[in-house]
Amino acid sequence: MEPEKEKTGRLPRKGRKRRRVPSKLIGTPEARISRSDPVDRQPEPKRARLASILIAENCEVTHEQLCELLKYAVLGKPDIEKPRWCQLLYQSQLKRIVVVILQGMSQLHFYRFYLEFGFLRKAFKHKFRLPPPSSNFLADIIGLQNKETAGYLPKTIEGSLPSAITKPNINLQNDPIIQKYGSKKVGLLRCLLTEEEMKTFNFPLQGSPDCENFITTKCNGSVTDNSPLFGLDCEMCITSKGRELTRISLVAEGGSCLMDELVKPDDKIIDYVTCYSGITKKMLNPVKTKLKDVQRQLKALLPPDAVLVGHSLDLDLGALKMIHPYVIDTSLLYAREQGRRFKLKFLAKAILGKDIQCSEGNGHDATEDATATLELAQYFLKYGPKKIAELNLEELWRDQEIRNIREKFQYTYKSVLKCLDSVDQKLLFLSRETDNIELPSKNCETIKCLSNKEVFEQARRQVDFHPFSIVQFSFEPFSPLLTEEMNKRMRIKWTEMSTIYAGPFSKDCNLRALKRLFKSFGPVRTMTLVLETHQPHLYIRYEVLEAAQLAIESLNGVLVEGVQIKVQRPVTELTLDCDTLVNELEQDSENRDTIYLSGVSQNFLGHLQELPNLFFGLEAVIVPTDPKSGRQKKYCFLKFKTFGNAQRALHILTGKDWKLKGRHALTPRHLHAWLRGLPPESRRPPGLRVRPPPSEQETLQNLKADHPKIAAWRWSRKIGRLYQSLSPGTLCVILLPGTTSPHGSLSGLGLMGIKDDEEEESITPSMGL
Structure with missing residues (x-):
């Protein structure tokens, strides 16, 4: 790290030792502060609420995941598995659920007419992307079954995951493994990560500012194609100082386990992460072994030309606080497109035909994982890149994901209607007569209306008398x-x-x-x-x-x-209202409690954890990473509970001590993936028309009532009036499903929130109702 870059984001204290940041906080598009951290100890009121940040990757929520939330909202635990992509707290305090569907609208509509959707952007703090809809969007989100799981899954290959299948008609030249290694067999030296690759993927290296207190394994550089391989795997827990080692396993060629030790961290353990590490408090209580003991033992065991093999080995070496120059990382050896990586469990099954990590909830077996990584490296060296490419791992991965979903539905499937039926309740469904949708009449009351206006009037009269309502408005889709x-x-x-x-x-x-x-x-x-x-x-x-x-x-x-x-900014017809749009984006309910910071260093997140009293209400840290290299970028977003918490933190962090630059956020999280996909050329192609086609200009000039811009403004206000009529404790979900056509598909958008009295007071004046 350059000296100037290193200074940004550093804590203004002398003599402070560097510490590695928990990978829980830096390896993902977002990072959540552990709930056990002393960020804000104010007691939470016992009312139904949603966590302030969604935890779905890239904020895209599948229809199946949305269905999981709706089922959990109806029944709660232990009847239904808790959704993993968001947190619904105090579910038993929910009064009712209302789902509003704006059929024919998409995320593109929302941001094209962002200023017109005034109520929706200000009232709903939780926003997420939806994939383009299938043939029956409603059936997807409430989990209706047709024969088996129609509308959810494409027909695909049945049976167990094969360990070695040569699939015909594969263009091997496009396979990322062939592109990286060629088609001929390679030696051990070719599989080693280069120093540049190790730097890119954050491996501990001598001279790195984050590795001042790390020790080396004292290898002498005599590594050859015949050097011995050693499988290494570590398990970690979260302590008050970040991720720390709690177990290490080292396996030699032939399968003999040279080392399998439990390690007691020096600092207080906050989270044992048992579901991944397999470590419990009871296991560590009698342990006396410390990190320095493990380091000494590992140095004694490894010969001078040892090659370490592991899966995401940078994390293991970081936990060991050791530097080793000769490594094979199987997550990078079995390369995927766009910098993605296969999971070790999948590779073990697809390549070796072995089932590992099968103990649900009891964590991983470090020795088993170390053995699997070693055998994967040996397989690659024995059979070569061409053999791996012929397995078509991407296709096997897709097949496995589909089979997992099939098995889940086969054994644990429940629709929203069945959940309601189990508690003797019915669903209310309001839609236009032209919507060709039929729901089972047994536990669903369907009311068909002549127009969207009638649907709206019926909704205001009916939804407060039903525990679960779906209100569908239908709009004419745009022409292609x-x-x-x-x-x-x-x-x-x-x-x-x-x-x-x-x-x-x-x-x-x-x-x-x-x-x-x-x-x-x-x-x-x-x-x-x-x-x-x-x-x-x-x-x-x-x-x-x-x-x-x-x-x-x-x-x-x-x-x-x-x-x-x-x-x-460049002054064009598209940026004339930019100042207004920026101001409204800053007032968006999702952005108000979030701040943007530039100039953060890799150890910045560690500082945040060490100074919880300075940053009250900090709920999440969103750390973008480079999709190709996986490296942390030098900016981040901090999500707080309230606007006041965010304002105070911004004042501190942009002060003279921290030397960071920042402001309140402008881009909701679900929009980041779309913005990253913007074309590489920053200027318009010559001659490109950006004005609306004549047909749209004409309707805008005549202010026709059915124009989408007018409809967005009018229906945002109508939904606002419907929302105000709901009683407190109502979960309200607004869905713009997206569109699918032969000319292209558009992603959808979801907004959700739980109505309470405080919101009613704050939103009503801004609506002008």
């Missing part, structure tokens, strides 16, 4: 041409909003210093020197909207190298 144009315009709009022009600068300006200055506000996609003007300007496109806005707010009108510069 209009959808394509709108999608194109929206992508360009977000690109231009994240782009700035800065200048003028003097002709002898220090360009390197200027680039450092603008990169300090956040990650840069493109930076170009503009020489078309009398004095040079910089064109900068940022990766996140917050960075561009922060640069404008911090530098516009400021003297830089003796010249007063102007920092502004």
